[in-house]
Amino acid sequence: MALEDVSLHIEPEDIYGIIGMSGAGKSTLIRCINLLEKPVAGEILIDGNCIFRKFGKFFENNNEPELMLQGAELRNLRRQIGMIFQSHNLLMQKTVSQNIAFPMEIAGAPKHEIDKRVSELLEVVNLADKVANYPSQLSGGQRQRVSIARAMANMPKILLCDEPTSALDSLTTNQILDLLWDLNQDYKVTIVMITHEIELVKRICNKVAVIDRTRVVDQGEIGQVLLNPSMEITKQLLSGSRGTRG
Numbered sequence: 001m002a003l004e005d006v007s008l009h010i011e012p013e014d015i016y017g018i019i020g021m022s023g024a025g026k027s028t029l030i031r032c033i034n035l036l037e038k039p040v041a042g043e044i045l046i047d048g049n050c051i052f053r054k055f056g057k058f059f060e061n062n063n064e065p066e067l068m069l070q071g072a073e074l075r076n077l078r079r080q081i082g083m084i085f086q087s088h089n090l091l092m093q094k095t096v097s098q099n100i101a102f103p104m105e106i107a108g109a110p111k112h113e114i115d116k117r118v119s120e121l122l123e124v125v126n127l128a129d130k131v132a133n134y135p136s137q138l139s140g141g142q143r144q145r146v147s148i149a150r151a152m153a154n155m156p157k158i159l160l161c162d163e164p165t166s167a168l169d170s171l172t173t174n175q176i177l178d179l180l181w182d183l184n185q186d187y188k189v190t191i192v193m194i195t196h197e198i199e200l201v202k203r204i205c206n207k208v209a210v211i212d213r214t215r216v217v218d219q220g221e222i223g224q225v226l227l228n229p230s231m232e233i234t235k236q237l238l239s240g241s242r243g244t245r246g
Ligand SMILES: Nc1ncnc2c1ncn2[C@@H]1O[C@H](COP(=O)(O)OP(=O)(O)OP(=O)(O)O)[C@@H](O)[C@H]1O
Pocket: 001, 002, 020, 021, 022, 023, 024, 025, 026, 027, 028, 029, 196
């Protein structure tokens, strides 16, 4: 089992950090939020709406039919949830502006709206001068900024970030963190950010959950968790020591 007994509540406009060692289950957890992974059992609500519900054999009401968004409803949900990854996952045959426009084109947005949004986002991520460049002509940090702009194209309510800076140097990491912070402030987007580095959590997150081998072992306001780490794993992460599962 990749995750067990996980219960998290993320408030609108949180910058919610999820920290844990390699193999702990962080990516699996974040991928449940947009249903890229389908849980065996449990319940996921976005904005009060249930997007997945299935009671496992340990629940009394396990006869209830499974609920999972499908088709247009699922596409609509994913439009409200942007995602960025450790590697940028950009379309290499498309330019910077074409990459950012792509999610809006799929969503069927009118061209004038796409053009307006793309130029706005290019300013936000500070890449207006790279509009016609291809990803291969950009640095790692610039590519990650394009992928952030692309994730924001449909103005999602939620932005999922799976180790967005782990391939970047510390200066570039700080630029990306500043950008995520600005997006949270200016667009009121809720951010869920996975990392294995406590420094990143300290810099921008207001809340954090610590995952250790499939379970959330600590969670809450950042100050509370960091000042009074109740679990050994939190102390280890705080002290900067790293390890792998098993
Ligand atoms: N598609 C899959 N099928 C089977 N097992 C998987 C799958 N994806 C992940 N796992 C397993 O689930 C566990 C958690 O993996 P996950 O990718 O969520 O960890 P993580 O915390 O994101 O690790 P990392 O920091 O290395 O990215 C691991 O033991 C992994 O091998």
